[in-house]
Amino acid sequence: MRSTCRKLFSVLIIISSTAVPSVFAQDFIELNEDDLARLAIIFSPITEVDRQSGSRFPATVVVSPESASVLLAPFSGTVIHWHESTGSMIESGAALATVRSQEVLEIQNQWLSAASKLExxxxxxxxxxxxxxxxxxxxQRLQVSKMQFQRAQSAVDVSAKRLQQAGFTQSEINSMPDSEANLGEYVLRASTTAVLSHRAVDVGQFVEAYSELASLQLSAQPWLRIQLPARLAGTLEPGHSFSLAGSGESLTLQQKNLEIDETTQTIELLAEFDSAVSYLPGRVVNVIVGPASGGVLIPANAVVHTADETIVYVQSGSAIEARVLNLEAAGSNYIARSGLSVGEMVVIQGASVLKGIQLGLGSDE
Known part of the structure; x- marks a missing residue:
């Protein structure tokens, strides 16, 4: 370690006394080609911010809130069978789940009793x-008989309507006196052709009446739910573009919660994929959140931190200029909104050496 420090110190002394003719300002350093090679200074051009530039955050694939249909359990009971798996395309009227219910059994018994009295x-x-x-x-006796018939018919109709709420067809209801095998069970059916996106209850679990039993995705296009720090989310508006890390699929911000979660200090965002994807709801992915407005991308190894300032060394003619910039973090890199232009050459290797030269030449010694 001491040997390395002595060598670096020797290089700086040699350059400052012989190789570097002058420093014409505190922010400029002149180096010739030999100096650049000796100090292993490497430049790289500044580029625009692309879709893979920005901070990365976990996000969850969800059903589009604009095309989701939630199926509620009409009666309480225990799920005894799922007929379809999550992600399956379901036709309208197809059986989704069978539920054993004491409430339905009581209604069926009421209908059977009412049907017997009606007969x-x-x-x-x-x-x-x-x-x-x-x-x-x-x-008068005839009118009494007719009134009794009407009351019996009404009782049958009331029980039948309640059974229809549980998904029973009229033919299934009418066949109950001849088949008691499925008494106490009802079948939840798809209300429309869609994708079964979520099963809220597992087999063997109890479900309360009017609570969610399943969700259908009317559109095959999922969305992303993103929790962002309030500071960052506050700068984003609907229409802002995101992209997935690695795969690069693009998304557009559609909805933004205006309330801040007091526990996490985050804001929830909902973004829609711009093209067809095959992600299933519940999957966790990494989304790249770029700046709200334009800028240029600064590699992390081009940035030098000094006290409260961030400095980037930029090629300026035959010299190297030390520019103090206001930078924003963008993942492992930075973004500059001003002070640098696309195509300018910045030092990406050897910046710390230049900092040492600059500080040494800027002293009174």
């Missing part, structure tokens, strides 16, 4: 109408 009331009403025409019973 008896219908027989008595037809019989009394025939007896009335024969002059055997009075009209």
């Amino acid at each position: 008896q009331a219908e027989f008595e009403s037809s019989r009394d109408e025939e007896l009335f025409h024969q002059g055997i019973i009075s009209e």
Whole structure:
């Protein structure tokens, strides 16, 4: 370590006394080609900020809030079977889940009882109408029979409507007296053709009435839910572009929560993919959040930190200029909104050596 320091000190002394003719200002250093080679100074051109430039944050693939359909359990019960897996394309009316429910069993028993009474009331009403025409019973007795028939019909209709809420068709309801195998069970069916994006309850779990049982994605295009620090999210507006790290798929910011999470000091954003993707809801990906407005990309190895200042060494004619810039972090690199232009050459190797030369020449010794 001491040997290395002595060598560096010797190089600086030699350059300052012989190789470097002059420093015409505190912010400029003149070096010839031999000096650049001896100090291993390497330059690189400044480029525009691209889609892979920015800070990276985890994000979760979600169903589009504009095309999601949540299916609620019409009655409480226990899920005993899922007929489709998450991600499957479901046709309208297809069975999704079978639920065993005490509530449904009670309604079925009510319908069976009401149907039995209706059958008896219908027989008595037809019989009394025939007896009335024969002059055997009075009209008042006939009206009583008709009223009993109407009440029995109403009870059957009420129970049938409640069973239809549970997904039973009229033919399934009418066949209950002949088949008791599935009493106490109901089937949740797809309300439209869509992708089954979420199963909220596992087999064997209890679900409350009117709570979520499944979600359908009407559009195959998912969105991303992103939690960003409030400081960063505050600069972004709908229409801002994001991209996924690695794969590069682009997204557009669609919705921005205006409330800050007090616990995490973050703001939730929802972004939509610009093209078709195959990600399933629940997957976690890394999204790159670039600056809200333009700028140029500064490599991290081109930046030198001195106290509260950030300095970048820029080729300026036959000299190297030390520019003090206001930079923003962009992942492992930085972004400058002013002070540098695309195409300018900056030092990406040897910046710390230049800093040492600059400080040495800037002293009174």
